[in-house]
Amino acid sequence: MSCVTREIVLPVPRERVWELVTEPDELREWLSDDVEFEPEEGAPLRADEREGVVELVDEGERIVFRWGDSRVEWRLDDDPGGTRFTVTEHRFGDDAVVWGPRLTALASGAALCPA
Amino acid sequence: MPGLDDRVGPVFAALADPTRREVVRSLADRPGLTASHLAGELPISRQAVAKHLGALSSAGLVQARREGRETRYTLTPAPLADAMEWMAAVDAEWDERLARLATRAQR
Numbered sequence: 001m002s003c004v005t006r007e008i009v010l011p012v013p014r015e016r017v018w019e020l021v022t023e024p025d026e027l028r029e030w031l032s033d034d035v036e037f038e039p040e041e042g043a044p045l046r047a048d049e050r051e052g053v054v055e056l057v058d059e060g061e062r063i064v065f066r067w068g069d070s071r072v073e074w075r076l077d078d079d080p081g082g083t084r085f086t087v088t089e090h091r092f093g094d095d096a097v098v099w100g101p102r103l104t105a106l107a108s109g110a111a112l113c114p115a
Numbered sequence: 116m117p118g119l120d121d122r123v124g125p126v127f128a129a130l131a132d133p134t135r136r137e138v139v140r141s142l143a144d145r146p147g148l149t150a151s152h153l154a155g156e157l158p159i160s161r162q163a164v165a166k167h168l169g170a171l172s173s174a175g176l177v178q179a180r181r182e183g184r185e186t187r188y189t190l191t192p193a194p195l196a197d198a199m200e201w202m203a204a205v206d207a208e209w210d211e212r213l214a215r216l217a218t219r220a221q222r
Contacts, residue, residue: 004202004205004206004209006206006209006210006213008213008216008217010216010217010220011220011221012220016220017220020216020219020220021216026219029215029216029219030212030213030215030216030218030219031212031216032212069124070205085213085216087209087213089205089209090127091124091127091128091201
């Protein structure tokens with residue numbers, strides 16, 4: 001339920017879609033006005049005020065990156081109409097968020113210890 | 116919308132756990148259950164229930180009300196509305212971006 005998924009079929013070959021989603025000049029046309037991006041694992045990225053890092057690059061297939069509080073996956077698949085581009089964005093939830101300062105402070109109490 | 120993101124993150128984190136989702140469902144059906152009631156229905160200990168209730172209440176999903184010697188729990192609806200608002204906003208952002216991408220691809 002924490003996920004948003006969108007997909008679109010673009011009437012161009014996969015190589016062209018890969019350019020559209022990895023070249024900063026192209027990204028500025030559709031992703032956001034101000035983009036810093038490099039399709040390399042570990043590369044920092046920025047889209048307007050949102051900052052993040054590229055986590056995974058599968059040449060021509062898939063890119064995963066974090067931006068802001070979310071993780072985004074872009075996937076390219078062949079489609080009779082050209083190339084299907086699928087976007088998935090989800091917020092990370094880890095216990096560091098749930099067990100914030102307030103609960104960490106309480107955690108000394110036995111009530112919060114797992115049985 | 117950083118303000119909204121800050122509120123929604125803990126909600127998703129709290130709901131990422133299947134047992135906590137069961138707790139939420141039980142409280143949605145029967146508001147005012149105690150931790151002992153919940154432990155009676157779920158295959159986990161009372162201590163584990165207390166831990167899950169702590170996480171849910173920290174995310175603002177659940178509130179506790181003392182009644183005599185018992186503590187009763189009810190859902191607070193606002194955080195779920197925030198979560199849905201977040202999804203609607205992110206959805207709309209991608210719709211706009213993909214529309215621009217489609218235009219670009221056709222050039």
